[in-house]
Amino acid sequence: MSGSSRPGGKNRISRTDPRNEKRGIREMRRLTLCLLACMMLLGVSTLAIAADKVKFTYVNFIGKENDQVGCTIETYLKKNPNVEIEYQIIEHTVMQEKYQVMQSSNTMPDMYWWNSIYLSQALQNFPGTSLDLTPYFDKAFKDKFIDGTWNLLATGDGRIGGFPAEAQVQAWLFNKKLFDQYKLKIPTTYEELKACVPVFKKNGIATIAYGTKDPWPSWGFYHWMQLWGIDDQQDELFKTGTLKTKDSGFANALKAIGELADLGAYPADNSTINFEAMVQMFLANKAAVIQLPSDQLGKIVGTPNEKDYVFNWGVSFPKSKFNQKQGIKMVGNGYGIGSGVAKDKAKLDAIIAFNKWRYGDEAFKLALNKGFILPVKVKYDASKLTPVNKQQAAMIGDNRKGTITAVYAPYRIWKWNVDLLIDWATPLDNMVNSLANGSMKIGDLDAEFEKMDAATQNAISTLGL
Secondary structure, eight states: OTTOBOTTSOBOOOOOOHHHHHHHHHHHHHHHHHHHHHHHHHHHHHHHHHHHOEEEEEEESSOGGGSTTHHHHHHHHHHOTTEEEEEEEOOHHHHHHHHHHHHHTTOOOSEEEEEHHHHHHHHHHSTTSBOOOGGGOOHHHHTTBOTTTTTTTBOTTOOBOSEEOOOEEEEEEEEHHHHHHTTOOOOSBHHHHHHHHHHHHHTTOEEEOOOOSSSOOOHHHHHHHHHTTTTTTHIIIIISOOSOGGGSSTHHHHHHHHHHHHHTOSOTTGGGOOHHHHHHHHHTTSEEEEEEEGGGGGGTTTOTTGGGEEEEOOOBOTTOOSOSSEEOEEOOEEEEEBGGGGGOHHHHHHHHHHHHHHTSHHHHHHHHTTTOOOSBOOOOOGGGSOHHHHHHHHHHHSSSEEOOOTTHHHHHHTTTOHHHHHHHHHHHHHHHHHHHHTSSOGGGHHHHHHHHHHHHHHHHHHHTO
16 A cells, blocks of 8 residues: 555655646646746736836036036936936037037937027027927926026027026136135236236236137126126117127227236136136136136036135126126026927927926925026025035025126027128137137237128118118
8 A cells, every 4th residue: 555664664665646646737737837927927017118118318518417417317217217318428519510410400319408599599490400398388387487597598489499407697716715825815806807917927827717729618708798888789789780899898898808818817828728628727726717607517516625716706897887787697508309309209208207307396406416506496595505506596696687698699689590690709709719819919809890790780781670
């Protein structure tokens, strides 16, 4: 019998009941089928997750950690694991050139940083280049933004060309440690600034960290033009042409740039210095002053010497008859969405959701910690900000008249005509940088002013102003 023992106490080999064996085979089959079913379900779930994964690209010219969008991405992705954001960096000048080509072929990136005026201009003059974001700004969402947000970002008929960037001031940063070291006070007037130049030059310090290899980092100088009346005289300069550029107030701002060059205020080799090198020169205590806008403060906020820096509106010009309580305060940049995104609803929905989240309390604070104050009505404790960011917040909130200045004025008056704007703006940009690097002298200005006057007259006759 099964299970019995042989004589002598040794166990016999047990034999399995055939019925049990059949039951075991059936159980194994059921287990195998169950496992296969689970594996199939797991496979389907994995495929479903993969299928739901949404990816879009974001293009900028700033490193991820110092960018107001980039510094929020990781937090967002943790909350939304089905989203993937590919962060792409393109050098600023290359980016601007590349965008012009992409614009003509309607191949703009999924989401991209650009100047506000270019985003609204693209929406107005190049239909199909980027999405009109107006439908995504319902009343409740749009009401979150501060007054002035749409001055440059919206078209003449009110359509929205992009998501707004930071509330920006374009101001000056002073290294108080260097001024104290050489027994100088931080200047409040242009004459005081000039008096600092020979002292710093004698000690191998550039008064102003300014390089002209990149043509665009000249915001502070445009503020000088504002203090010399470019906004006050804009109608006579750009609309009627009754005021010649050489007779304008802002011509004095250009002369001041040239005068500082003659004194040796800028680095001797500044034609080889780009913006990043300017910043590094300032951070390394090799320059006493640098002009910076809000969207570049991420390079300063959190640095070891931040406590030594004073961020303010810079010098005034007592000889100017125009209001000196003015500042460049605006939402000067934004984020466009390429028109190709409209073909992929999931991608479009993901981009819209990400951007709407960015203007909420959580993302606002993430950007704030990097020095960016988004143009939304969010309360925050300014006393807890870092030194430079605290000073920036004070400027954004002060009662100084904040206006659009310099090259922006023709954009509002000349109805977005690209060629005419370039004809006027390019000579101005060239003058600022050429005066700083010494390739142009003050005596050369009149010939350049005539080019700008010619562009103005062409605009008046072409556009019927």
